[in-house]
Amino acid sequence: MKSVHGGAGARRLLASAAALAVTVASISSAPVPAFAQEELNALVWCDHTDPALLEPFEKANDVKVNFKVYEGTGAALSILDQSRPGDWDVLVIDGVDVHRAIELDLLAEMPADRLPSADIFPEVRMEANNMKDGKTYAVTEKFGYNTISYDKTKVDPEDMQDLSVMWSEKYKGRVAIYDYYLPVIGLVGLGLGKKTAELSEADMPAIKEKLAAMRAVSKQVSDVVSSQTALATGEVDILVGGGEWLTAGLSTDKPNLDWTIPEQGAVRWAQSIGVMKDSSKQELALKFVQYILSPEGQARLATSSCYWAMPANSKAGAHLTEAQKTALRFDDQAEYLKKTQLYPIPSAELDQQFQDAWTEMLQQ
Numbered sequence: 001m002k003s004v005h006g007g008a009g010a011r012r013l014l015a016s017a018a019a020l021a022v023t024v025a026s027i028s029s030a031p032v033p034a035f036a037q038e039e040l041n042a043l044v045w046c047d048h049t050d051p052a053l054l055e056p057f058e059k060a061n062d063v064k065v066n067f068k069v070y071e072g073t074g075a076a077l078s079i080l081d082q083s084r085p086g087d088w089d090v091l092v093i094d095g096v097d098v099h100r101a102i103e104l105d106l107l108a109e110m111p112a113d114r115l116p117s118a119d120i121f122p123e124v125r126m127e128a129n130n131m132k133d134g135k136t137y138a139v140t141e142k143f144g145y146n147t148i149s150y151d152k153t154k155v156d157p158e159d160m161q162d163l164s165v166m167w168s169e170k171y172k173g174r175v176a177i178y179d180y181y182l183p184v185i186g187l188v189g190l191g192l193g194k195k196t197a198e199l200s201e202a203d204m205p206a207i208k209e210k211l212a213a214m215r216a217v218s219k220q221v222s223d224v225v226s227s228q229t230a231l232a233t234g235e236v237d238i239l240v241g242g243g244e245w246l247t248a249g250l251s252t253d254k255p256n257l258d259w260t261i262p263e264q265g266a267v268r269w270a271q272s273i274g275v276m277k278d279s280s281k282q283e284l285a286l287k288f289v290q291y292i293l294s295p296e297g298q299a300r301l302a303t304s305s306c307y308w309a310m311p312a313n314s315k316a317g318a319h320l321t322e323a324q325k326t327a328l329r330f331d332d333q334a335e336y337l338k339k340t341q342l343y344p345i346p347s348a349e350l351d352q353q354f355q356d357a358w359t360e361m362l363q364q
Contacts, residue, residue, distance in 0.1 A: 038063040040284055042090040043076055045069065045271065047142070047304035048292075056300075057291045063284065073097040080106060085278035089285040091138075095270035096345060098129045098138045107137040108277040110286060115139055116293050119313045123337040124270050138274035141292055142301055144309035145340055146183035147266035149231060149242025149259040163191035163264045166240050167213035176230050177214060177221040178241025181358035185211075186267040186344045187240065196267060196341040204353055211361040214240065221362060231257060248308040248327040261336045268340040270312070295319050302328065 038061070042048065046069050054065050070076045073094055080088065093101055101107050117125065120140055130138040148160050154174075159165050166175070166187065178184060186196045188210045194203060219236050220226070228246050230236045232254055239246065243266070247257040273292055275285040291297045298311035299319035310328055311320075317330050325331065346354055 040065050040089050042067045043088050044092040046306035050304040053300040086280050088276045089279040089281050090288055091276055092273050095126050095129055095140055095272045098272050102132050102137050107274040109135045112136050119315050121314050124312050130272055138272035140270050140312040141273045142309050142312055143270035144245045145243040145266045145268055146241045147243045147261055149239040149247050151237045151256050152258045153256045154237040160260050161262050163262045167210055171238055172217040173219050174237040175218045176227045176236040176239045177218050178227050179221050179223050181354050182343050183267045184241050185354050190264045196344045199344050208357050215361045215364045244328055245307045245309045251327040261339055265339040268342055
């Protein structure tokens with residue numbers, strides 16, 4: 001998931017996670033019934049490309065869903081800028097960037113009475129982002145955490161309950177750091193007792209100090225694929241910045257991999273879905289949004305072959321197996337949501353200081 005915050009480069013969690021399964025340079029499509037009468041074009045993240053998710057909707061509505069996977073809000077806006085009005089019907093976007101799409105007049109208002117808003121976990125509704133002037137333009141569909149993933153057979157799970165493990169000498173040389181500065185600096189802030197939304201220039205000396213300490217005990221700083229591979233193969237035992245999106249889908253084959261929300265909390269991400277304002281298929285696009293937000297659609301999206309994460313609809317649990325719910329920590333969400341905070345959304349100036357601190361850490 002890549003994003004643009006205050007002039008920052010587009011780098012966000014799930015866009016990198018997309019590399020685990022699919023990179024699409026042009027419109028692709030899932031298998032569909034022959035002679036489908038309608039087509040729907042969706043600009044999405046890779047978790048929406050799983051045939052197990054798309055086929056029930058396609059068959060029920062005699063429609064072919066064409067999709068294009070993008071990496072980062074900046075990339076999505078560029079694609080839309082180069083497209084003709086009406087080329088796209090549905091947009092999936094980083095929850096904290098919905099307001100950008102609204103400001104650019106890209107999204108259509110969706111009738112609130114046709115959306116299951118009351119079933120969405122209250123903490124991830126993100127009305128301030130998904131709504132404007134009392135009108136709904138997008139709905140949160142999936143969320144998860146940047147936190148601590150680990151091999152529970154090689155570390156003391158109790159140590160993982162304290163974010164200070166990120167710079168602990170105890171696990172020196174056994175730690176990988178996910179190479180994205182915003183969530184990791186958010187975790188550092190939490191480890192320092194700060195709120196992600198309140199990080200400021202005054203916190204930079206302490207942040208730099210902890211980043212240096214983390215680098216000193218880490219074996220590598222790497223992207224999602226390399227980080228997941230290192231953890232799965234035993235090259236490292238801890239991944240700073242990991243979460244359910246990285247280990248839940250491996251739970252059957254790698255039951256030794258686990259993740260947790262430490263006592264100080266973790267960083268939470270969310271993704272939203274909406275209908276494009278210029279779509280000529282508003283009703284069909286809305287039906288697709290309704291399907292994705294339905295308990296059945298949510299369960300399929302949560303366990304998509306690209307990456308797993310929590311469904312935003314609290315009723316999706318009825319359509320998940322006990323093993324899937326356990327891997328996602330479905331029954332622990334009430335506690336987790338209270339303990340976690342959104343990504344930092346710094347000003348352009350502070351964001352540059354974040355990036356400079358990260359670059360300095362990488363060069364150590």
